[in-house]
Amino acid sequence: MLNVYGVPLSPFVRKVHWALAHKGIEYNAIPTMPGDSSPEFRAISPLGKIPVLQDGDFSVPDSSIILRYLESKYPETPLYPQDPELAAQVCWLEEYADTNLVQACAVFFRERLINPKMMNKPTDEDAIADAQNNLIPPLLDYLESVVQEEGYFIGDALSVADLGITSAFVNAQYGGYSVDASTHPRLAAYLARAMQSPLVKDQLAKEEQMLKSFG
């Protein structure tokens, strides 16, 4: 069976769990914290990052590469459109989500959950204000200009763009942030649809136990 190293509160690990669930592939989730320094983990994750996928003797890190591997190996229930332009667009949106969007969303998660409840550190309200006022608005403006009014983020089927974007916003939501429907109505409506989808609801229910441990 496949092994996925990481913890699902990581937006990148969550993407991999969602992709596997969407494709109906069973796997073992191997709890591993970011930066794990054990030689066994470093051997399969040279950058020390989660997630890593292990498939027998083969292993590969990085959520986007893992998703591409899963698509090649299990092409049923695809996560990439056939159309070349649409395929490029969903990969770009996945990249956008995995970089600047995750970074901005992570501020709320870190400052309102990880630091005060796990690291015994005070919340940095200036960092939250900076994310809210400077980091997030241009990202939301861009996403608002691309997202469809109905259905998936783009295209007519679930794609890696949906996984990346929704997963990033889950972390912001855990940190008490939500997109304002009065300024970004299409994006807010999309996120409401995505969060209510059976795949996402089912997967987030599995994270609840871990969240409760934060108190």
Ligand SMILES: N[C@@H](CCC(=O)N[C@@H](CS)C(=O)NCC(=O)O)C(=O)O
């Ligand atoms: N591009 C990578 C990013 C993975 C990543 O940054 N993971 C974080 C956890 S959310 C991590 O393991 N950080 C540990 C570190 O940077 O040492 C992916 O898509 O998997």
